[in-house]
Amino acid sequence: ETGVTQSPTHLIKTRGQQVTLRCSSQSGHNTVSWYQQALGQGPQFIFQYYREEENGRGNFPPRFSGLQFPNYSSELNVNALELDDSALYLCASSLEAVQETQYFGPGTRLLVL
Amino acid sequence: RKEVEQDPGPFNVPEGATVAFNCTYSNSASQSFFWYRQDCRKEPKLLMSVYSSGNEDGRFTAQLNRASQYISLLIRDSKLSDSATYLCVVKGTEANNLFFGTGTRLTVIP
Numbered sequence: 001e002t003g004v005t006q007s008p009t010h011l012i013k014t015r016g017q018q019v020t021l022r023c024s025s026q027s028g029h030n031t032v033s034w035y036q037q038a039l040g041q042g043p044q045f046i047f048q049y050y051r052e053e054e055n056g057r058g059n060f061p062p063r064f065s066g067l068q069f070p071n072y073s074s075e076l077n078v079n080a081l082e083l084d085d086s087a088l089y090l091c092a093s094s095l096e097a098v099q100e101t102q103y104f105g106p107g108t109r110l111l112v113l
Numbered sequence: 114r115k116e117v118e119q120d121p122g123p124f125n126v127p128e129g130a131t132v133a134f135n136c137t138y139s140n141s142a143s144q145s146f147f148w149y150r151q152d153c154r155k156e157p158k159l160l161m162s163v164y165s166s167g168n169e170d171g172r173f174t175a176q177l178n179r180a181s182q183y184i185s186l187l188i189r190d191s192k193l194s195d196s197a198t199y200l201c202v203v204k205g206t207e208a209n210n211l212f213f214g215t216g217t218r219l220t221v222i223p
Contacts, residue, residue, distance in 0.1 A: 002156075033210060042117070042200050042213030043157065056210055090156055092211075100145050100204060102211060104156035 002026060004093050004105035012111045013081050021076045021108045025093030031055070032074040033102060034066060037088040049074055050096075086112045114139050119201050119214030126191055127222050134186045134217045136201030145204035146177055148186045150197045151216065157200055160186075191221045 003026035013019050025032050031050045035043035045058035049068035063079040072093075078085055088109050092102035119136040126132050138146075146163035161168065163175040163184055174187040184201055201214040 002158075031209070035211075035213075040121075040215070042119075042215050043211075045205070045210035045212070048209060050209075056205075056207065058210060094209075100147075100162070101159060104158065106156050 002093075002103035002105065004091065004103050006089075006091055006105040006108050008108060009106070010109045010111075012113065014113050015081055015083060017081050017112075018077065018079045019081060019110060021078075021089050021091075021110070022073065023076070023091035023093075023105055024073045025091075026103055029093035029095050029103075030072050031094045031096060032068060032072065033092045033094070034074070034076045035090040035092065036060070036085075037090060037107070038084075039087070043090055046076065081112045083112050086110060115214075116140060116205075116212035117201055117203050117214040119217055121215050121217060123218040123220060125220045125222055128191055128193060130191045130221075131187065131189045132191060132219060133188075134199050134201070134219075136184050136214050138182050138184065138201075138203045138212075140203070140206060141179075141182060142206045143182075143203045144206070146184050147202040147204075147211070148173075148175055148184075149200040149202050149213070151200055152197050157213075160199070188219075191219075193221050193223060195219060196221045 005024045033048040034046040037043040047057040088107045148160040149157040150160045151157040176185045198216040
């Protein structure tokens with residue numbers, strides 16, 4: 001196991017609602033990246049947090065936002081949920097922002113009805 | 114144009130077969146390349162990094178052709194346990210993010 005944990009494992013929401021997903025990085029890792037994986041697709045980069053600051057963002061709208069806490073755990077918040085937000089949300093931690101190896105958590109499966 | 118393009122398969126091969134996966138990437142400035150493996154309903158796990166000189170890890174061989182912007186993975190003597198989706202991954206040049214292909218599904222048949 002990678003030591004990266006995510007909660008909850010599964011979640012069902014309705015359109016327009018808001019959701020918060022959580023990630024605890026591997027011990028000693030200060031960088032967390034979030035990815036969205038739709039069914040049948042590869043993961044797509046949402047954003048990265050390094051030492052509590054956003055350190056890069058993919059092509060996702062502002063209703064996708066995040067936080068990183070002093071213990072380097074992280075949250076992904078999605079407002080005004082849309083049906084297309086249904087996906088597996090993965091977080092990955094790395095030792096430093098420049099480190100290439102990212103270790104993925106088991107993901108949170110979000111279904112938006 | 115997608116950053117990483119992969120043949121989604123599926124590839125169905127008998128045990129013991131050799132199978133090759135290929136992918137292409139669009140950004141010629143990319144420097145780091147990987148193959149990840151993803152089992153059904155699980156998270157991606159790093160299989161191996163890909164170096165210009167090519168690298169081998171047991172039955173797995175990865176190759177990079179920078180001129181053609183092409184990455185390959187060869188699996189020899191396929192095992193049932195190799196059944197999974199194989200994701201071609203390229204590290205971004207602006208942010209420290211990873212660009213994933215759609216994945217190639219492999220099923221090894223007894």
